[in-house]
Amino acid sequence: MRLTVKLFAYFRDHRFSLAEEEYPPGTTVGDIVDGLGIDREEVGVLMRNSRHCDFSLIPEDGDVLAIFPVIGGG
DSSP states (O other), X not given: OEEEEXXXXXXXXXXXXXXXXEOOTTOOHHHHHHHTTOOGXXXXXXXXXXXXXXXXXXXXXXXXXXXXXOOOOO
């Protein structure tokens, strides 16, 4: 399946901001995050096609996956 993956904030460092990637059927969002070398505990928001999702979701061909880090401040 072909997905568009968008990374935000420091997740872009030494990676990319937007990429079209090919994944085997059955790949979960968690598998994609792991494959990018992102620690799951650093993920604040996951969105598929502008809707919140979780690590267990299996995206469909043509989906857009956005991965945002936890953001702190005060």
